[in-house]
Amino acid sequence: MGINLNPFTWWNGATWGTIIGLSGKTRVGEDTLGNVYYEGGKDTAGNPRRWVIYDGPNDSSRIAPEWFSWLHHQVDDVPERALPAPRAWQKPAVPNLTGTALAYRPPGALEKGGHRAAATGDYEAWTPEP
Template sequence: MGILGSIFTWWNGATIGTSLALRGKKAMGEDALGNRYFMGGKDTAGNPRRWVIYNGSNDSSRVPPEWFSWLHGQVDDVPDRALPPPRVWEKPALANATGTALAYRPPGALEQGGARVRATGDYEAWTPDA
C-alpha cells in the first residue's frame, strides 16, 4: 500500500499520525502475533496511557488475553513479569473468525448445504388456529 496508505488508512495498521504520537513513549513489549505495546503519559483520571500497534489489520480480537489485561490496567507490569506462566492445558487464544472460511457454521447453515436435521416427535409446530 505504501506511504499514501499509511497516511490515509487506519484499517491496515497504524497511520503516520499514530507513529508520530508514539515518539517518546516507552515500548513495553511485543506479543506472539507481532503486535507492539507502548506506555506513556497520563489519561484524564491520572492513569498511565497504554497503546497497541497491530501487526496487520486492526482487529481487537488479535490481542492475546494477557496483553488485554495489561492494556486495560488489570495488571500493572507487563504480562511476562506480572502473570504466572500458562498452564499446559491452556490453548492459545484465537482471533475472531467471523466472516472467514474458519467461522463456525452449524449443520443447518446455507454454507453447509442448508439441510437441517428433521425435528423429532417431541416438537409440535404452532398454528394460529390451535
C-alpha cells in the same frame, strides 16, 4: 495496504500521526499475534498511557487476553511478569473469525450445504395447561 494509503486510513494499521506520536514512548512487549505494545506519558488521572499497534487490520478481538488486561490497567506490569504461566489446558487466543472462511458454521448452515440431520422425534412442545 501499502505506504500510499497509510497516511489516510486508520483501519489498515497505524497512521503516520500515531507512529510519530509514539516516538519517545517505551516498547514494552509483543504478543503471539504480532501486536506491539507501548507505554509512556500520563493520562489526566495520572495513570500511564498505553497503546497497541496492530499487526494487520485494527480489530480489538486481535488482542490477547493477557495484554487486554495490561492495556486496561487491570495489571500493573507486563503479562510475562504480572500473570502466572498459562495452564496446559488453555488454548491460544485467536481473533474473531466471523466473515472469514474459518468462521464457525453449524450443521445446516447454507455455507455447509444447507442440510441438517433429521429430527429424532424426542422433542415435545410445551403447551400451557388450561
